[in-house]
Amino acid sequence: MNYRMIKKISLGALSMLLLVSCGKEQSGGRGQAPPQEYKTKVLNKENAGLEKVYPATIKGQEDIEIRPRIDGFIEQIFVDEGSIVRKGQALFRINSPQMKQALLTAKANVASAEASLNTAQLNVAKTIPLAEKEIVSQYQLEMVKNSLSSAQAMKDQANAALQNAVESEKWTTVTSPVDGLVGSIPSRLGSLVNSQNILTTVANTSQVFVYFSLNEKDMIDFITNAEGSTQLEKIKQMPDVSLILANGKQYEHKGRIETIAGNINTQTGSASLRATFPNQEGLLRSGGSGKIVIPSFIDDALIIPQKATFSQQNKILTYCVQADSVVQTLIEVEPTPDGQSYVVTKGLKVGDVIVIEGLASLKNNMKIKVQ
Structure with a gap:
């Protein structure tokens, strides 16, 4: 009984193995899927x-720091931040007691020199007839003449000092050296200022300079691929460039590359280039940022x-x-x-x-x- 049972189980297992083996052979016989x-x-x-895109910084064509030439207190401010000013327009008035004192001193010195000159002239006029009558010696006559010349020189020196004081007193009014836009004004009425303080900036932005940098490799490729035999010729034949503003929009006017720095910055390994853009609408401001886009064709x-x-x-x-x-x-x-x-x-x-x-x-x- 047990022997028959074991025999049946063995035959069943063998049959299953044969079926599995046959299945694998049939599957293998179908081959691999065709290439996709x-x-x-x-x-x-x-x-x-x-297009090559480079970060850029915007500067006014003239971007001038306004500093006082004298020490003093800000007495008046004639403009506000962002104002449009003209060359020679008054910006600030500085109250400078030193300048007032220097002017008064210079005027007093002129008066003193005039008195000394008058005295010397009188001495010469008195001594000449006495010398002619040999009452006094020629030596004494020459002495008073020399005193007259010295007095005249002192008068000229005093006049020059007075003129200098008058011109220096004009420095109490600070004017704009160019047409442009007024920047920020950090100092206010009553502030003590001197030549080390920046009162404001005036930027002429009718045209703006846009500065950007190329690394040494890009610079070599850029110059090499440009048409022309000299750097000046290459710059003249370079294509117009575009400016992407800080808001991501493209500036409506095209610009031109005008200068390439003659040296590589050893700290950054890059060279600076400058492009010029028109700015009649005043949209571009000095100190702004953007991206320069340089086109190329292959x-x-x-x-x-x-x-x-x-x-x-x-x-x-x-x-x-x-x-x-x-x-x-x-x-x-x-x-x-x-x-x-x-x-x-x-x-x-x-x-x-x-x-x-x-x-x-x-x-x-x-x-x-x-x-």
Whole structure:
């Protein structure tokens, strides 16, 4: 009884093993799934426009710090912050007791010098007839004449000091050296100020200077690729540049690059450039910020969609089709202004085929079917 039961169980187990084995053989006999189809692109030469964007600082064409030339207290303020002023317009009046005292002293010195000159003239007039009659010696006559010359020199010196005091007294009124806009006024009525204090700034912003920097590599490429044989010629032939304002909108007027610094800043490793923009509407203010956009144009460029790339360890790669498989290919690119494509600068050539859709499901050396 037990023997028959064991025999039945053994035969049942063997039958199950045979069925499983047959199932695997039948499954294996069906083969692998066919390669998946992917959309691709054959690379050809195209013309492309690129843009380089750099942070920038805006300064007035003339951006002048206004300081008093004398020590004193602010007695009057004739303008307000943001006012439009003209060259020579009064901005502040400084109450300077020292200047008043210096002017009074200079006037007194002139009066004293005039009295001394008159006395010397009288002495000469009195001594000449006495010398002619030989009552006094020629030596005494020369002495009084020398005294007259000295008195005249003292008078001239006193007059010069008076003129200087008069001109210095004018410094009590602080005027604008240029047409422009008044900046902030940190000091108020009654404040004690001297030449170390900035009363305000006046910025001529009819045109503005926009400063930006390029690192050494970008600077070399920028100069090398520009047309012209000298730096001056290259600057003249550079394309117009655009300005993106702090609110993200593009300034309506174009600007021109006018200067390139002659040295590289050793601390930042960059060189400064200056572009000039018109500002008749007064929208741009000195001290503002923005971004300079420099356009460039490339003939015979290789353009690929950004969606045909992926990043890995801060590097850009794409899948290049070789025969019936794909291979991960490292490339160097520049983004196009539309934000949808790349211009390939290294890693691909004309005629290469790349996958442009479905990259997430691909692996290196994976077999595919080209659509």
